[in-house]
Amino acid sequence: MTKRRWILAALLAMLLIAMIASFAFRHSLLTAAGRYLDVSATEVHADVAFVLGGGRSSRADCAAQLYKDDAIQRILLPGAGPPAEVDGVTLLSEQELLHGMLLALGVPEHAIERIPKECPSTEAEIQALGEYMKQHPHWTVAIVTNDYHTRRCGWMVDANLGDAARRVQFAGCPAGTSTPENWWKTPEGFLTYGMEWIKVTRLWLLSLVGQ
């Protein structure tokens, strides 16, 4: 056997071992992949909760619960974008939808504040939050979003808020029944976490080329 064939055989053996190991430890690996995306705080305490838009209703539930638990004093909503489609129905903007849901969940009107500037993306929402935090330089903020979204959101906070990022923490809401421990078992979880991994990879690659 020539040296070249030995190297090829060794590489193939390593690949086979890696494949067998990945299969044997697939549960741990997939769980780790899911947990990597979640950087939310275990215990949230802040002056303001900033609820990111996105049409996912668990965020309103999560913010309302934080308010009822006295973990936050007020709730800030991002600027109204175009009307959102929720469950096949399109009527309200994200801001109006979240506002209506918070009121229905028992949060008083005086505890809800709205950012007037339109925020068509998560990055625009973070930038709007940065401006708000400049006006309130001592306030701490809990960003309310889905748990799988907190890693990518954290990168955007670091990139856009500078020193103010130290006053930000994340309140992670569950994405339906999908968790980092079971996301690959359901189509909803696979789609949600799969899409998030694509977005995280894209953002990471863009940061590598300096965009």
Add this chain to the structure above:
Amino acid sequence: MTAKTVNSLEVPSRPHVGSRIWRWIALWAILVVAAIAMRVPFLTAAGRFLVVDDKSISAPTHVLMLDAQDVDVVAAEMFHARPTIHLLAVERVPGRAMQLGVLPLYEDYMRDRLQQLGVPSDQLVVLKPAAVGQTQIAQRVAEWLRGHPEATVLALCEPFRGRSWQNAFRRAIPESERRRIAIRAVRSPHYDETSWHKDKVGSAILLKEYLTLLYGTDRPE
């Protein structure tokens, strides 16, 4: 003659390692350049693969509204063009905003919307019980088709979701009844097969659809 024979039996010298590496680099460079040069046809093919535009039913008795933006507008236009058409919708399991009463239920919303578009309320047939996800929606349609053997249905959907809807209907509807339903894409004003990669929503829908196909089952609503 002898010398020539000896020469031909000589083992050819192996190319230098450096030249082999350069050959690989050249091959990869050619592949990368080809991929860049052919990106538009590749991206278009990726989009086109997902679109289903079935023209087998030209005069359907019913138009099923699935999930495209402005699907109600297109269905209403079809009704005005041929007022014998009935419109079909599948009741959706209410989400949190509907449960809290912030948004109307899907059926109420659809009836109001179609009335605004000039379609009488009795032209809309809502299939129940409420469904969530493509598989359940396809099952409701399958049950309805069984009870209406004369009906032919044109299902309107978002362009890139045609393939996954086709798969859902294939799973739910027996082959003998499948020819009574055709899928047609409702074109988006913002993107199509050739331009989806320039549009944020179009890219997201296309990626989601490929992930759905990869998973092999249902796309959640």
